[in-house]
Amino acid sequence: MNIGVPRYLIVGMAALFSAYHVLLALYTIDIPERPAPIYAAMALYGIATVISLLPFRPIRMPIWMAAFNFATVAAITLLVANELDFGREGGTGYATWYVAASGTLLTITSTRGRHTFAWLGIGFMVAHTFTIVGPVGPAGLFSLGIVGSASWVAMSHVLSSGLAKASKDAQRFVLAEQEATDWQAAQDAHVHERQFRLEQTGTMALAMLGRIKETNGDLSAAERRECLNLEGAIRDEIRGRKLLNDAVREQVMIARRRGATVTLLDEGGIDDLADIDLDRVLNRLALAIQSTSADKVIARTVPEGSDVAVTVVGLHTADDGESTALGLDSLEDDVVDIWLEIPRVEVAHAVR
Numbered sequence: 001m002n003i004g005v006p007r008y009l010i011v012g013m014a015a016l017f018s019a020y021h022v023l024l025a026l027y028t029i030d031i032p033e034r035p036a037p038i039y040a041a042m043a044l045y046g047i048a049t050v051i052s053l054l055p056f057r058p059i060r061m062p063i064w065m066a067a068f069n070f071a072t073v074a075a076i077t078l079l080v081a082n083e084l085d086f087g088r089e090g091g092t093g094y095a096t097w098y099v100a101a102s103g104t105l106l107t108i109t110s111t112r113g114r115h116t117f118a119w120l121g122i123g124f125m126v127a128h129t130f131t132i133v134g135p136v137g138p139a140g141l142f143s144l145g146i147v148g149s150a151s152w153v154a155m156s157h158v159l160s161s162g163l164a165k166a167s168k169d170a171q172r173f174v175l176a177e178q179e180a181t182d183w184q185a186a187q188d189a190h191v192h193e194r195q196f197r198l199e200q201t202g203t204m205a206l207a208m209l210g211r212i213k214e215t216n217g218d219l220s221a222a223e224r225r226e227c228l229n230l231e232g233a234i235r236d237e238i239r240g241r242k243l244l245n246d247a248v249r250e251q252v253m254i255a256r257r258r259g260a261t262v263t264l265l266d267e268g269g270i271d272d273l274a275d276i277d278l279d280r281v282l283n284r285l286a287l288a289i290q291s292t293s294a295d296k297v298i299a300r301t302v303p304e305g306s307d308v309a310v311t312v313v314g315l316h317t318a319d320d321g322e323s324t325a326l327g328l329d330s331l332e333d334d335v336v337d338i339w340l341e342i343p344r345v346e347v348a349h350a351v352r
Contacts, residue, residue: 011053014108018049021101024094025080031095032083041076045101048072052108059112066114073102073121077128096144099125103149110156113164118157122150200237205230229256240264242271242278243299243310247286255289255297262289262297269301270309270344277344281309284342288312294337307343314338 025042029035048069052061080098102125110118125146141147208230211223219227233253236244243264252262270278285299294314302308314337 011055014053014104015049017104018045018101021097021104022046024097024100028093028095028097031092032080033085034083037079037083041079041098044072044079045076045098045105048105049108052105052112061109061112061114063114066109066112066117069105069109069114070117070121070124073105074124077102077125081128099145099149103145103152106149107152107156110153111160113160115157115161118153122146122153125149197237201234204233226257229253232256232262236262236264239266240299241266243282243285243301245279245282245286248282248289251286251289260295260297263299265298265300267301267303269303269306272304273309273344277309277346280346281342281344285310285312288314288338288340288342292338296334297338307345308341309344310342312338312340312342 022042022045025038029038032038051065052069076098080096084092084095086092102121106118106121109121126141129141129144129146208223208227212219233249233256236249236252243266248264252264255262270281273281289297289299289312292314293316295317296313296315298313298315300311302311315334316337317334
């Protein structure tokens with residue numbers, strides 16, 4: 001759960017503070033010697049504040065904007081302070097609004113990540129105060145409110161830096177959590193896959209293993225052939241994976257028992273198929289294996305991006321005696337019994 005302060009609330013409070021300083025300037029407009037520079041300072045301050053509060057992205061303030069804010073602080077300080085008589089009886093009162101206004105603008109600048117420019121602005125006001133001739137002098141750091149403005153900038157600096165660090169830490173934690181979740185999911189998938197393969201192997205081979213134990217390994221020729229068929233079925237569970245359902249397993253075993261060589265190769269081309277499409281493809285594969293009397297049957301998935309999901313090839317081996325005697329296993333003289341491309345989408349395809 002995320003808990004935060006709405007941006008419009010923060011911007012609204014900053015805008016109210018800024019407007020308050022402008023009202024103070026209007027309220028004390030009769031104190032300065034000339035009002036024109038005061039109006040110019042108010043306009044410049046208003047422009048800088050509006051620009052700084054606009055919803056720019058990213059949140060971090062651009063350098064040109066931070067530099068403009070620093071220049072604004074320097075300008076309004078000179079424009080207003082030069083029109084005030086700091087030695088007048090009763091003091092200047094709220095006519096020194098420019099100090100609080102500058103502090104507000106520099107706090108906004110610091111909040112948006114430009115701490116250097118904010119502290120440069122504070123430094124300029126401090127230096128300007130030390131150069132004022134009259135009863136103010138260095139004591140003006142307190143009487144004019146410059147210390148208060150510096151305190152606001154310091155608080156903003158600390159808070160924004162802390163929040164930025166917390167945000168980076170949160171992002172790292174989220175990334176670590178995602179990696180841990182992915183790792184756990186992969187481990188669970190591996191465990192489930194191993195358990196499933198063991199169950200399949202146990203279901204297929206348990207009876208034969210019991211028979212081997214009973215006969216102490218003295219199997220008949222038919223039983224030895226059945227062991228080879230079972231070994232092929234177990235190999236299918238590893239190499240065939242998604243090319244298998246109960247119908248395919250049954251037809252592959254029937255084909256092997258009649259002497260055919262069946263090879264199933266799943267290379268990941270149908271991993272993205274929906275369950276309904278996968279069932280359709282596998283049922284069509286089972287029908288294709290059932291319909292052929294080929295000596296060799298090869299079913300292979302097609303890489304993603306193709307309109308074809310699985311290709312099925314059935315071959316009759318040419319038995320002229322010569323190639324068998326030489327120990328050759330060539331496909332050059334084999335006769336194609338079936339060539340089938342099972343599509344990803346349901347369309348009519350004829351067995352050729």
